[in-house]
Amino acid sequence: MPTKNCAWLRPIFFACLSLVVALPAAAQQQPPIRIGQTLSLTGPFAQTGLAHQIASEIFVERLNKSGGLLGRQVEYVVLDDQSKPDISRTLYEKLVTADKVDLILGPYGTAAILAAMTVAQRYHKVFVENTLGQPGLATYEWHFSATIGGADSTSTLPGKVLDAFNSTPHPPQNVLIVSSKFPSAQDMAHGMQRAADARNLKVLGFLEYEAGTRDYGTIAARIKDANPDFMFVACLGVEGSQILEALNKIGYKPTRHFYLYPSGLMAADPLADHATSYSGFEDVAPYTSTKEGGEFAAEYNARALKAGLPYPHVDSQAGNEYSGWQILVAGVKATNSLDDGKIAAWLDKNSVETIEGKRDFSGRSHTSASDTQQLKQAQNGKWVAIWPPEARTPGASLIAP
Amino acid sequence: MSVKASPGMGAALLAVVALAAVPATNIPPYYLAFLYLIFFWIAMATSWNILSGYAGYWSFGHAAFFGTGVYTSATLATKFGVPFLLTLPVAACVAALLGSAIGFVVFRLQRLRGELFALITISMTFVVATIISNTPIDGGSGVYLISVPLPEAFGSQNGTIYLLGLFMATLTIGTAWWVFRSKMGLGLFAIHDDEDVAEVKGVPTFRYKIAAFALSSGIAGAAGGVYSIYVSYVTVGETFEVTVIMYPVVMSIFGGSRHWLGPAFGAVIVTTALYGFAAGPQASLVRGGVALGLIVVVLLLPDGVMPSLQRWWRILLPGLAPRQVLPELLVPTPRATGAVLAQIAPPLLQCRDVTKTFGGVRALKGITLDVRPGEILGLVGPNGSGKSTLINVITGHFQLNAGSVTFDGTSIEGMPAHRVARLGIARSYQIPRPFNRLTVLGNVALAASFGGGVGEAEAERLASYWLTYTGLAKKAFDYPVQLNLHERKFLELARGLAARPRILLLDEVLSGLNNTEIDEALGLMRDIRDRGTTIIFVEHLMRAVVALSDRVAVLNNGALIAVGTPEETMRNPEVVSVYLGKAHAS
Numbered sequence: 001m002p003t004k005n006c007a008w009l010r011p012i013f014f015a016c017l018s019l020v021v022a023l024p025a026a027a028q029q030q031p032p033i034r035i036g037q038t039l040s041l042t043g044p045f046a047q048t049g050l051a052h053q054i055a056s057e058i059f060v061e062r063l064n065k066s067g068g069l070l071g072r073q074v075e076y077v078v079l080d081d082q083s084k085p086d087i088s089r090t091l092y093e094k095l096v097t098a099d100k101v102d103l104i105l106g107p108y109g110t111a112a113i114l115a116a117m118t119v120a121q122r123y124h125k126v127f128v129e130n131t132l133g134q135p136g137l138a139t140y141e142w143h144f145s146a147t148i149g150g151a152d153s154t155s156t157l158p159g160k161v162l163d164a165f166n167s168t169p170h171p172p173q174n175v176l177i178v179s180s181k182f183p184s185a186q187d188m189a190h191g192m193q194r195a196a197d198a199r200n201l202k203v204l205g206f207l208e209y210e211a212g213t214r215d216y217g218t219i220a221a222r223i224k225d226a227n228p229d230f231m232f233v234a235c236l237g238v239e240g241s242q243i244l245e246a247l248n249k250i251g252y253k254p255t256r257h258f259y260l261y262p263s264g265l266m267a268a269d270p271l272a273d274h275a276t277s278y279s280g281f282e283d284v285a286p287y288t289s290t291k292e293g294g295e296f297a298a299e300y301n302a303r304a305l306k307a308g309l310p311y312p313h314v315d316s317q318a319g320n321e322y323s324g325w326q327i328l329v330a331g332v333k334a335t336n337s338l339d340d341g342k343i344a345a346w347l348d349k350n351s352v353e354t355i356e357g358k359r360d361f362s363g364r365s366h367t368s369a370s371d372t373q374q375l376k377q378a379q380n381g382k383w384v385a386i387w388p389p390e391a392r393t394p395g396a397s398l399i400a401p
Numbered sequence: 402m403s404v405k406a407s408p409g410m411g412a413a414l415l416a417v418v419a420l421a422a423v424p425a426t427n428i429p430p431y432y433l434a435f436l437y438l439i440f441f442w443i444a445m446a447t448s449w450n451i452l453s454g455y456a457g458y459w460s461f462g463h464a465a466f467f468g469t470g471v472y473t474s475a476t477l478a479t480k481f482g483v484p485f486l487l488t489l490p491v492a493a494c495v496a497a498l499l500g501s502a503i504g505f506v507v508f509r510l511q512r513l514r515g516e517l518f519a520l521i522t523i524s525m526t527f528v529v530a531t532i533i534s535n536t537p538i539d540g541g542s543g544v545y546l547i548s549v550p551l552p553e554a555f556g557s558q559n560g561t562i563y564l565l566g567l568f569m570a571t572l573t574i575g576t577a578w579w580v581f582r583s584k585m586g587l588g589l590f591a592i593h594d595d596e597d598v599a600e601v602k603g604v605p606t607f608r609y610k611i612a613a614f615a616l617s618s619g620i621a622g623a624a625g626g627v628y629s630i631y632v633s634y635v636t637v638g639e640t641f642e643v644t645v646i647m648y649p650v651v652m653s654i655f656g657g658s659r660h661w662l663g664p665a666f667g668a669v670i671v672t673t674a675l676y677g678f679a680a681g682p683q684a685s686l687v688r689g690g691v692a693l694g695l696i697v698v699v700l701l702l703p704d705g706v707m708p709s710l711q712r713w714w715r716i717l718l719p720g721l722a723p724r725q726v727l728p729e730l731l732v733p734t735p736r737a738t739g740a741v742l743a744q745i746a747p748p749l750l751q752c753r754d755v756t757k758t759f760g761g762v763r764a765l766k767g768i769t770l771d772v773r774p775g776e777i778l779g780l781v782g783p784n785g786s787g788k789s790t791l792i793n794v795i796t797g798h799f800q801l802n803a804g805s806v807t808f809d810g811t812s813i814e815g816m817p818a819h820r821v822a823r824l825g826i827a828r829s830y831q832i833p834r835p836f837n838r839l840t841v842l843g844n845v846a847l848a849a850s851f852g853g854g855v856g857e858a859e860a861e862r863l864a865s866y867w868l869t870y871t872g873l874a875k876k877a878f879d880y881p882v883q884l885n886l887h888e889r890k891f892l893e894l895a896r897g898l899a900a901r902p903r904i905l906l907l908d909e910v911l912s913g914l915n916n917t918e919i920d921e922a923l924g925l926m927r928d929i930r931d932r933g934t935t936i937i938f939v940e941h942l943m944r945a946v947v948a949l950s951d952r953v954a955v956l957n958n959g960a961l962i963a964v965g966t967p968e969e970t971m972r973n974p975e976v977v978s979v980y981l982g983k984a985h986a987s
Binding site: 042080082084085086087089090093094096097098110111114115117118121122134137139140181182183186187210211212 | 429430431432433434435438531534541542543545547548557558559628631632633634636637638639644675676684685688
């Protein structure tokens, strides 16, 4: 009987069948790749830290849905550094030596990044960060920056800003520089002074205030007295809005003004109409025009709203974080390895396509060779891209009366 | 202070040795980093407590000294290439000098106590931060120490930082223990309770406060130096942030600021709770729990956890608790032996044209008065006549505006009160002012130690004697709040006597006592005089004045209007007029 003749095939058939079933199961049972990071989930930078966390979670979920990394799922380990560099440094020690994560990503903020970088250097971990305000201080050879300002943004960004305003019908004839005494802000303010001097733009004054100040009355009075054509404010978070509030109280409204690292919420502030800032990713075209950019923005907005963020729109902070993940994962995929040295060696010689554009690391301290920052402006309660002209949000342009 | 080996010290030494060996094990370096943070906060909280907990001068300027240390080490290591370990003693010295300089100015002004001192110290934090931020020391960009070489212990820099942290914590706890057990510690506790009385009892308050401030700030400076290499990137914003100011305060209150180990206990608990939980929803819960725990401790254990544990230990395990036994009595040796014939000896105390004004009010108008050795001089007068002011001037509590005061040939005007006390002038207060958080024995021993100039053991034995003498022996281990008025008055007397005074000034020691208690007190005073101590006593009770005094001096409106035997004085028309009105005088 034919059935009898095929009986010997039965065990082979079941053996093959079980192999087919078992192999993916075995792959699924492999432990996940653990990637660790600290973020400022409490403390003064908590709001920004939460934005970074949301971006990271979205990236990891998308990555796992698309099959994970090296055939394994990715587990995101995030610890709260309480916005304190010493805790960040301690927790990176924990991530590397106690939790034994496979890879790490940098925390949020210059001070925390530099503190954490010492740990990465000690244990020879590749270190991709996305918010280092002073890239020149990053001397670790396996450091890679996902920031978009390049190695010398203190020179290039002020130049871009002045280029943008000089392109308008009424270029400013003078500038007033206002700066927080925060390291990265101060560096940028001095960069603006150099750029103004180089272009023979009259600097009406260089006003400084202590980081964390709440009373901007004196600063506002001096701004009003100076009545500058252009006001460059090297500030962080809500400081810019507080300065505008103080100016409004004494009946002054700046016409052309720039804010370095403002809270995303600033766009919704009527006093901040026509305020400008740097940009890498916003909740408008052209950033959301790509498939990944659009999906990321939509998912981010939904989660930010659910999390109660005051500005539930994707912005450069979230975009930077997402780009950082893209860079690290690109290194892993390209080398097919979790070996930090191999990943670093690959990143050293290659570039990575991110939602904020292409990143190479040929600049000093493994930053991008060029500054790809763009400029945005608050218009009708929302940020829109206005510079360079080829990257403007459709229908938008720089308004500089 | 004598230091004897004890099982506790042996256990502490073993613990330190065991902790020092931790880096040699295979423990993940994270735990070394975490332990370092605990050591760091132990050093910060315990050093803060040496001044603020012991002496009660709440400083919110610890961040200034910490930051001074941070930037001293960072600057020397990065800009001048000084080997990092050598920067640490320099950081300690610079911070200690800064603390001493601030103290030298602030501690001279009596009005700068309490909240004003706290305000000044918090201002210092901002001043130091502003200077560092606006000079090349930082300049606003921060200082990065990643390239600073550090010797490796047990094969890693982590090991070195851990050992430096352990060394700092051990050194700080050791220093706090030493101060706690020393004469200086006793003086600081007295300053905490009542600084003016402490000075009058012989405590060199200014010197002790400066020393405590220097120790406190110097340790914070050294801890800051180590911290700079730990965090590797220092900025003004992070270095002088509010947590550096507040955490030592919180930890000390939690653990118990009156105990040498209290702040360390608080540091371990608070640091573990704050830094040990960094992931998940429990992190915020634990931090909330710490805040709640602090509220509970403040409400239920106002002295903090450590002193409460000690108290419970004594209650629950009385057999194991140290026994409270009154030290063996030591019969005092008077500085002047036997009563001297008052009429023929030169004056012991001479006041010449003593004038004291308060603003436009002349409280003393050129008082000239001699006090003879071995006599009892009654000082009387209506309220506001200047009696207490004269006592305050003689004891150095008030500086006079004109005139002179000479004690046994030595001019004492302008002399600090503690030096006056050490010459042999002691006083009691009209309203008893004991050191409320020292035991009755401690109160008297302090006076014996500082005013009498004897060692710790001898001071306690003398205190035993005087407590027995005044009938307070059974209350030796009670606290002053547990005494009634009579006992508190006698405590004042015992404190005065324990200083082995040559002259004892008693300010209305009989007021508020009943007749039996007054008779008892009069008997004691006669006996004290018979032992060789001259007495000036201020009193309103004329029965006692007449019965006890060899001579009586009468003040009115800041002027001396009569002096002589009680009988002579009581017949003086001006005295009669002052006490009974002009009609009776005529």
